[in-house]
Amino acid sequence: MERFDQLRGEEYISEWPRHSPQDLRRRDATLIAAKLALNAAMTAPVAGGVPQIDAHLVYGQEELEKVARKMEELAYTNNRWKKRFLNEAVMVRESDVILFLGNFRAHETPLDAMCGLCGGEKGCAFVYEGRETKDGLIDITDRRSKTPIKGPLCSARVSDLGYVMASAVWMTQTLLVDARPFMSVGLAGQKIGYCPNSSIVVGIPMSSTSKSPYQDIPIDYHLINMDKMIDNTRKNFVVNRQTASGINFDYRTQYPKSRKEEKNG
Amino acid sequence: MARIDGRVAAREAVLESAKLAAAAAYRAPMLTGKLNLKTEIITDEDQDPIIDFFEAVKSISPVMFFDYETLKYFREKGETLPILLLGADLTRSELGWDCGACGFETCADFNAYAKEKKGGTGLMWGGPTCNWKLMDFSAACDFACASIAQCRLDCRAMGTIGAAAAGVGFLPDCSIRIGVPIGPPGDFIYFSRSQNLNAISYEEQREGIVRTSPTNWQAFPGSTKPCIKTKQDWWNNMEYVKFEPPSTEEQTFTLECFDRVMKVSQKHTPHVTAWYNEKDK
Numbered sequence: 428m429e430r431f432d433q434l435r436g437e438e439y440i441s442e443w444p445r446h447s448p449q450d451l452r453r454r455d456a457t458l459i460a461a462k463l464a465l466n467a468a469m470t471a472p473v474a475g476g477v478p479q480i481d482a483h484l485v486y487g488q489e490e491l492e493k494v495a496r497k498m499e500e501l502a503y504t505n506n507r508w509k510k511r512f513l514n515e516a517v518m519v520r521e522s523d524v525i526l527f528l529g530n531f532r533a534h535e536t537p538l539d540a541m542c543g544l545c546g547g548e549k550g551c552a553f554v555y556e557g558r559e560t561k562d563g564l565i566d567i568t569d570r571r572s573k574t575p576i577k578g579p580l581c582s583a584r585v586s587d588l589g590y591v592m593a594s595a596v597w598m599t600q601t602l603l604v605d606a607r608p609f610m611s612v613g614l615a616g617q618k619i620g621y622c623p624n625s626s627i628v629v630g631i632p633m634s635s636t637s638k639s640p641y642q643d644i645p646i647d648y649h650l651i652n653m654d655k656m657i658d659n660t661r662k663n664f665v666v667n668r669q670t671a672s673g674i675n676f677d678y679r680t681q682y683p684k685s686r687k688e689e690k691n692g
Numbered sequence: 693m694a695r696i697d698g699r700v701a702a703r704e705a706v707l708e709s710a711k712l713a714a715a716a717a718y719r720a721p722m723l724t725g726k727l728n729l730k731t732e733i734i735t736d737e738d739q740d741p742i743i744d745f746f747e748a749v750k751s752i753s754p755v756m757f758f759d760y761e762t763l764k765y766f767r768e769k770g771e772t773l774p775i776l777l778l779g780a781d782l783t784r785s786e787l788g789w790d791c792g793a794c795g796f797e798t799c800a801d802f803n804a805y806a807k808e809k810k811g812g813t814g815l816m817w818g819g820p821t822c823n824w825k826l827m828d829f830s831a832a833c834d835f836a837c838a839s840i841a842q843c844r845l846d847c848r849a850m851g852t853i854g855a856a857a858a859g860v861g862f863l864p865d866c867s868i869r870i871g872v873p874i875g876p877p878g879d880f881i882y883f884s885r886s887q888n889l890n891a892i893s894y895e896e897q898r899e900g901i902v903r904t905s906p907t908n909w910q911a912f913p914g915s916t917k918p919c920i921k922t923k924q925d926w927w928n929n930m931e932y933v934k935f936e937p938p939s940t941e942e943q944t945f946t947l948e949c950f951d952r953v954m955k956v957s958q959k960h961t962p963h964v965t966a967w968y969n970e971k972d973k
Contacts, residue, residue, distance in 0.1 A: 543814015
């Protein structure tokens with residue numbers, strides 16, 4: 428029973444300051460939730476129950492920053508998604524964990540059921556004619572692409588990724604952890620190399636803080652957010668304590684009296 | 693005070709869970725925020741057109757056959773499985789992301805192709821499809837199923853029901869449809885389907901497995917033309933895998949089946965679509 432003697436301790440937990448030991452202990456619990464969400468994703472219903480999911484768990488200040496910066500880089504490649512990507516990069520910085528989920532069959536091993544979802548009446552020919560193939564085998568070794576994602580993809584597989592993504596989010600909601608799936612996060616993760624075998628990736632940042640990072644987003648969020656507010660406070664108050672009051676007395680021996688105190692002697 | 697038969701209450705609860713599942717579907721997380729989701733709950737005799745469609749197509753599609761057996765079994769038993777039907781039109785992209793996943797360089801190219809080809813369907817669904825809106829649609833289906841699972845009820849998202857529903861006119865303006873039959877209160881029915889026991893004989897099941905996974909029974913391949921061990925004394929009158937197009941008889945069989953499917957479709961579609969016209973009045 429000796430091992431149970433070690434089962435004791437105390438852990439102080441607080442979400443502030445960010446990345447402090449007390450915050451990291453909090454984040455550890457989100458990581459557990461993320462792993463359970465991953466389980467839910469892996470058991471999501473997919474066509475034929477065929478294994479097809481790549482997953483990547485990413486956490487830690489530097490790792491999240493890397494994803495956010497990649498999103499900011501991608502933001503400037505398309506005006507239509509610029510605002511969205513910049514806003515969502517802030518959300519990533521405020522997250523605890525990102526769960527990346529990708530489909531590694533969508534580009535290489537389609538469902539081959541002639542379902543018609545990808546291109547209509549052409550059936551699977553739509554995908555096979557759009558890719559390099561030999562006798563029904565798709566050659567994926569040429570990874571050059573004019574577009575951010577190299578299509579066409581098997582839509583039936585992509586559809587399955589939708590189920591997978593939603594099951595993960597369902598689990599986070601059941602655990603009362605805030606989460607939301609993003610295309611921007613997924614694309615950035617894919618470009619960094621997460622879910623290395625997948626042709627399409629979604630990113631699900633998760634957070635267990637008092638305010639969900641994924642809702643109530645103000646205008647120009649990449650300029651007006653908690654990090655910027657705090658940094659501007661640091662920038663200004665350093666000066667304020669000097670100019671407004673600090674250099675005008677010696678706190679060890681002096682203290683300015685209020686008018687009320689002066690009046691009362 | 694009242695007394696309610698538990699079986700009756702459970703049946704009612706299954707229908708209630710279908711309604712909750714529809715609500716959950718609309719609450720699903722979205723990547724695009726642009727999905728126009730349509731849902732409908734189909735019960736009792738309103739399922740007959742779908743079952744008829746299954747019956748017409750079952751001889752050429754085992755998966756349709758299995759689902760036909762299941763739906764028919766519970767319909768005949770008087771315990772029809774309520775079906776939550778979900779659909780959406782995914783053939784337009786308003787996103788402008790130009791991501792390339794669909795195979796076109798830009799969303800504009802995709803939309804132009806869609807405009808030209810719209811209505812063209814594969815065996816089950818229409819295309820082309822915006823992959824991001826598709827994931828939102830699937831997320832809605834997943835939330836519906838998860839909501840039912842949390843009620844401790846069984847369900848299964850079925851493309852077959854979606855295709856059959858399309859064939860007889862349900863959700864006419866959608867390019868994709870998924871049917872989620874729910875319940876009944878009881879043991880597993882969508883997996884390990886006990887109600888299908890007598891649908892296929894042992895011999896047919898064995899042949900099906902050998903046909904789909906011949907390598908499991910493949911003899912020594914040194915000749916490069918290995919025989920398949922299809923029977924106990926496989927070394928006598930050896931049998932082989934051959935590559936050949938379907939025979940004339942097989943092709944005729946398939947065409948006759950499609951003919952029956954068309955007739956079922958023509959029979960039911962006016963009646964099924966009339967409901968939408970009534971509803972919109």
